[in-house]
Amino acid sequence: MIRVWIPAERSPSERRVAATPDTTRRLGDKGCAVAIESGAGQQAGYGDDSFAASGAEILPAGAAEGWEQADVVLTVAPPRLEADGGPGHVERLRAGSLLMGLLEPYQNRPLIERLSSQGVSALALELLPRISRAQTMDALSSQANIAGYKAVLLAAAELDRFFPMLMTAAGTVQPAKVVVLGAGVAGLQAVATARRLGAVVKVSDVRPAAKEQVESLGARFIDPPERDAPGEAGGYAREAGLAFLEAQRQQLAVHLAEADAVITTALVPGRPAPLLITEQMLAVMRPGSVVVDLAVGQGGNVAGSQADTTVDIGGVRVIGAGQLPASVPQHASALYARNVSALLEQLLIDDLLTITPEDPLLDPCLITHAGTCRRLDLWPALVEVAA
Structure with missing residues (x-):
């Protein structure tokens, strides 16, 4: 036995x-x-x-x-x-x-x-390989689903405004604008959760093929820079080159300036997480906005993020969310x-x-x-x- x-x-x-x-x-x-x-x-x-x-x-x-x-x-x-x-x-x-x-x-x-x-x-x-036979055994995906869901709830709790559009006697409240970086399992769950809460959502991913999934959830896809796009291997995004990352940061800065909340989920197996949001990019975000960094355990997608800690950087609340599955x-x-x-x-x-x-x-x-x-x-x- x-x-x-x-x-x-x-x-x-x-x-x-x-x-x-x-x-x-x-x-x-x-x-x-x-x-x-x-x-x-x-x-x-x-x-x-x-x-x-x-x-x-x-x-x-x-x-x-x-x-x-x-x-x-x-x-x-x-x-x-x-x-x-x-x-x-x-x-x-x-x-x-x-x-x-x-x-x-x-x-x-x-x-x-x-x-x-x-x-x-x-x-x-x-x-575990991402093959059909292994779908019921994919622990990374099951736990990433929880992380993406909980990340949006954290952002909504910390944000200084509502997520949905509300029509009241005192006037109409416009919906929050959310940007999700990475359209893997966690990112797509974050999109779905933010949309259910009534937010307007944009998504950035290095893989053009992710566009269809993003749009099926009612979000807008931000097309990646065409130069040296890394694509994917074995179901995971490849590590991006420096030229591509710089082009991506320049592109994202425009969208971050309009965002109320940002969820970052970009990871590369066995490598440090790519730095997607620099201190200069945080500076263009409005005071009171929120960033939730799900990649903090591998170095983080956000400059200044700290594991299991919320820090204020120029009025932007940056949440290093490394243990979200354990919180549910x-x-x-x-x-x-x-x-x-x-x-x-x-x-x-x-x-x-x-x-x-x-x-x-x-x-x-x-x-x-x-x-x-x-x-x-x-x-x-x-x-x-x-x-």
Whole structure:
């Protein structure tokens, strides 16, 4: 029987959990024995009793045996090594076990190397390929939907005016003007939410192909500069060159001068977020306007933005929103748990945990397996050493 362990998240800002009673029951029906750390789902609205009723074993908080006995460990955030102040749980994982979660592989080389040396397999959900077969497992998309939605609510709460047009006895209030930078999953959800609130929305994206999706939501698309447009690869935007970024900034400055709220969502996997809004561009925005930077965790799209902090820059409120999915923990956990469970179920064959590295679904996101790091390209320096 495959033993699945769901620990409590250790970061104070992480309120999600990697399983719910529903997915626990599903995994039990697949022949898994599921154990969960006491209190792991409390902040997401899932108590120990609901997990026990779904067939999970509840282990005491801090229990080391969950890690020691597990065949599979499901997490949200990457666990911390003891050398980095962690509780020493990672070091207890057995050779041949599997760790699945949002492992932040580009920033977590020590963790990946430790897992490899212990013979632990690691699946980083950030690297899951964007193919049809993987849609139900796409944790980045499910969490980005929440981030885009919540970003607009934050902007509306901070803005010094209404989002919708209102006709009152005292006169008509014109709708807010919102600019969304990036038309990926988070950006499109931000567009849809802002439109539902009654705002007039414009969207900028480096991919001309995004125009149809943007306009289908009732927003206006800002065509990207034609020079050196980066396009996309594997479902993600490529990194833009300096000439293109400068041309894009000049183009955006005109629209920012008219904006009441801006949502920035531009990310490039494994690279610092592109700086789309400089201090000079913030200076052209009216005092009282709001900018929500969803890319702050990778350096930010906005000059001066700070993670999980709101700063005032020349009268513009800049919100560094790096943990928005965790601020909606129940739905975020429910969606994430379904993603993780759907992927794990693909590996359960005849009551055995079967990992096939050559599987197109696993090949890009299986970072370590059988004592080997399979993705040296995540860190260019390692590639140079290996060569």
